[in-house]
Amino acid sequence: MDSLIEKIKSEGRLLDGDILKVDSFLNHQIDVSFMKEIGAEFYRLFSDCGVNKILTVEASGIGIACITAQFFNCSAVFAKKSKSANIGDDVYTSVAHSYTYNRDNVITVSKSFLSPKDNLLIVDDFLARGAALTALVDIAEKSGATVSGVGIVIEKAYQGGGDTLRARGVRIESLARILRMNKEEGIVFSA
Amino acid sequence: MDSLIEKIKSEGRLLDGDILKVDSFLNHQIDVSFMKEIGAEFYRLFSDCGVNKILTVEASGIGIACITAQFFNCSAVFAKKSKSANIGDDVYTSVAHSYTYNRDNVITVSKSFLSPKDNLLIVDDFLARGAALTALVDIAEKSGATVSGVGIVIEKAYQGGGDTLRARGVRIESLARILRMNKEEGIVFSA
Numbered sequence: 001m002d003s004l005i006e007k008i009k010s011e012g013r014l015l016d017g018d019i020l021k022v023d024s025f026l027n028h029q030i031d032v033s034f035m036k037e038i039g040a041e042f043y044r045l046f047s048d049c050g051v052n053k054i055l056t057v058e059a060s061g062i063g064i065a066c067i068t069a070q071f072f073n074c075s076a077v078f079a080k081k082s083k084s085a086n087i088g089d090d091v092y093t094s095v096a097h098s099y100t101y102n103r104d105n106v107i108t109v110s111k112s113f114l115s116p117k118d119n120l121l122i123v124d125d126f127l128a129r130g131a132a133l134t135a136l137v138d139i140a141e142k143s144g145a146t147v148s149g150v151g152i153v154i155e156k157a158y159q160g161g162g163d164t165l166r167a168r169g170v171r172i173e174s175l176a177r178i179l180r181m182n183k184e185e186g187i188v189f190s191a
Numbered sequence: 192m193d194s195l196i197e198k199i200k201s202e203g204r205l206l207d208g209d210i211l212k213v214d215s216f217l218n219h220q221i222d223v224s225f226m227k228e229i230g231a232e233f234y235r236l237f238s239d240c241g242v243n244k245i246l247t248v249e250a251s252g253i254g255i256a257c258i259t260a261q262f263f264n265c266s267a268v269f270a271k272k273s274k275s276a277n278i279g280d281d282v283y284t285s286v287a288h289s290y291t292y293n294r295d296n297v298i299t300v301s302k303s304f305l306s307p308k309d310n311l312l313i314v315d316d317f318l319a320r321g322a323a324l325t326a327l328v329d330i331a332e333k334s335g336a337t338v339s340g341v342g343i344v345i346e347k348a349y350q351g352g353g354d355t356l357r358a359r360g361v362r363i364e365s366l367a368r369i370l371r372m373n374k375e376e377g378i379v380f381s382a
């Protein structure tokens with residue numbers, strides 16, 4: 001998605017520790033009009049799949065999921081990273097290690113909101129090692145829902161999480177795929 | 192907002208511990224088409240205020256903020272509850288106690304995304320004791336931004352947080368105000 005690559009080039013910042021900061025438009029401040037372009041692109045890619053629900057994980061995925069859900073005219077569900085006092089026990093869970101926060105997150109979805117009748121598009125902001133996404137797919141599988149596909153805004157392809165999941169048969173479409181990034185070359189995108 | 196009150200009456204569940212569960216449409220599964228009605232109502236209430244940015248706190252506020260931002264044709268910013276490895280030190284912070292999770296959250300917004308030029312509408316799903324909202328207002332004030340108002344989906348008026356902030360001069364519009372709720376009477380809304 002050329003406009004996304006341009007946006008990353010103009011606003012993204014490469015920091016030590018293999019960090020790409022895109023918090024001016026994607027995951028802290030959200031450029032909502034640009035997010036609509038992202039939602040429209042996910043719709044273009046997955047509109048023929050019969051998707052009836054968008055699944056993501058808090059927090060950065062929620063805005064993407066809500067904007068994308070408008071195009072599919074469906075609801076969004078976000079997995080929770082903290083077990084709140086009131087979510088109840090009737091839940092699907094899976095463990096995802098967060099490298100950003102350096103801790104294990106048990107992510108949780110109430111059984112009320114996923115079922116074998118659901119046909120899911122999973123969305124998230126980043127795909128790197130794939131921990132969060134693998135946990136979401138795991139939860140979807142536990143519920144019996146179909147996963148028609150995964151829409152990712154930025155994939156760090158060199159970290160391999162996407163390819164591992166693709167090898168399991170999951171259809172993943174990433175709007176920007178980064179082959180490598182470093183101070184010498186900057187950010188190198190897949191063609 | 193009559194449609195919201197009907198929605199709460201039909202889908203909300205009153206649990207022990209003064210908990211109103213509305214996770215089928217508001218804060219776990221998100222009924223995005225209904226959320227657009229909420230965003231439109233916030234726009235009706237605040238459209239003449241010159242709002243240029245929507246501010247909220249993760250996680251449940253993010254969907255509301257993004258959908259509402261579409262009506263104002265502006266960006267959304269969400270305060271973070273965890274200090275991530277890459278947010279940096281140039282931040283505004285404030286402490287908010289979460290009664291849902293029974294812990295103190297230091298909420299954080301990067302200084303890059305709030306300034307004296309900003310005219311904010313703060314939105315959130317619930318207002319009860321007002322801890323999260325007070326922290327957001329505090330961060331806004333630290334940044335020098337104007338807070339034109341606060342849009343809340345459901346206010347538990349009997350918990351007093353809204354009135355405390357109104358007494359400080361903050362304009363708060365809640366789309367549903369609960370006067371009391373208990374097993375005998377159910378949920379009693381303000382007229």
